[in-house]
Amino acid sequence: MAEKKVLIAVGGTGGHIYPALGLANQLSQIEPRPSILLVGGALSKNPFLKEAAFPYQEISCGTISLRKPTSIPSNITKILKGVRQSYRLIQEFTPSLVVGFGSYHSLPTLLAAKWTKTPFVLHEQNSYPGRVNRFLSKYAAFTGICFPSAKSKLKGSCHEVDMPLREGYGFGVMKPQEAKRYFGLDSNDPVVLVFGGSQGARRINQLFQEGVERNNFQNVQLLHFTGDADYTRSLSKHYQTYDIRACVKNFEERMELAWAAADFVVSRAGAGTIAEQIEFEVPGLLIPYPYAMDNHQEFNADYMVLTVGGGVKHLERELTPQKLLQEIVEVFEGGKLLEMKQKLREYKLSKKRDDFCALISDLLAKKER
Structure with missing residues (x-):
């Protein structure tokens, strides 16, 4: 043979x-x-x-x-x-x-x-x-x-x-409480995962740096991967100033643990991100990278929002720091988060x-x- x-x-x-x-x-x-x-x-x-x-x-x-x-x-x-x-x-x-x-x-x-x-x-x-x-x-x-x-x-x-996922990537790879403790976060309070992928982190970093205020997040914690050492230093200091519990890093090798810890995600709309979002059943606010070839990230985000029902989409040119943070607060204050989680699970189970x-x-x- x-x-x-x-x-x-x-x-x-x-x-x-x-x-x-x-x-x-x-x-x-x-x-x-x-x-x-x-x-x-x-x-x-x-x-x-x-x-x-x-x-x-x-x-x-x-x-x-x-x-x-x-x-x-x-x-x-x-x-x-x-x-x-x-x-x-x-x-x-x-x-x-x-x-x-x-x-x-x-x-x-x-x-x-x-x-x-x-x-x-x-x-x-x-x-x-x-x-x-x-x-x-x-x-x-x-x-x-x-x-x-x-x-x-x-x-x-x-x-x-x-989508062929990386080895070890799968729902239930680690209990959420254990994953939160891995990043030094409180195991009982919700976590917002923030990252911009390999191309589009800068504007997302700016939105959080410009918009974070002391009373915006209450019990919500941030897991923020900046892609840039300077932003990691400045955002870490910024979050400390406003008493926001956060783990801020340049990059994370164990992204499967980040997904396991996350209750909500703010990210770009690359296909890999959306596939992992569906696998780990994490609702999200998607900000399509405006310079992607053929504007494909906007089409990806539309699919997640309109077909899957597991996220909301905001174009970068329309998104202000205030609007971003207001969206996050509203997700956690109402029943929207649980509704989107259910939509993600239903889609994952029904899609053959x-x-x-x-x-x-x-x-x-x-x-x-």
């Missing part, structure tokens, strides 16, 4: 990297275990891969933007170089299957897969698909989608699938999705026959 090999094409933000690592972990637990290699642009400098348990190979990549026409020739050269590198890698690694997780970092490898007639599968995390997946979906064996609305923007076969890893495993098994 020939060894099965899976090449995972990925790069960019945590929204792409984390589900790719989630799939890699899931594939490593099936029998027979396939060999796994990650490939993509700028992986050696990617902060989300610093402790990855899987080998990776970096290639050249580039993004073509009509807003920056003078950069197009050099980026085309980078893409072509990445295609050549990926072609050689495919010849050497001989993958049974390539799995692409979107972003321009994966484009050269997926083009090389098409060139070498190596079958590939795509995973689209967002409600509005990215350009790479829109372009290549008609050539894929299938595209796994996390939002039903993505199907109309893609060509070829689509399966509604789960295909297991993305199982579909990959079936495809590998078919190639063996």
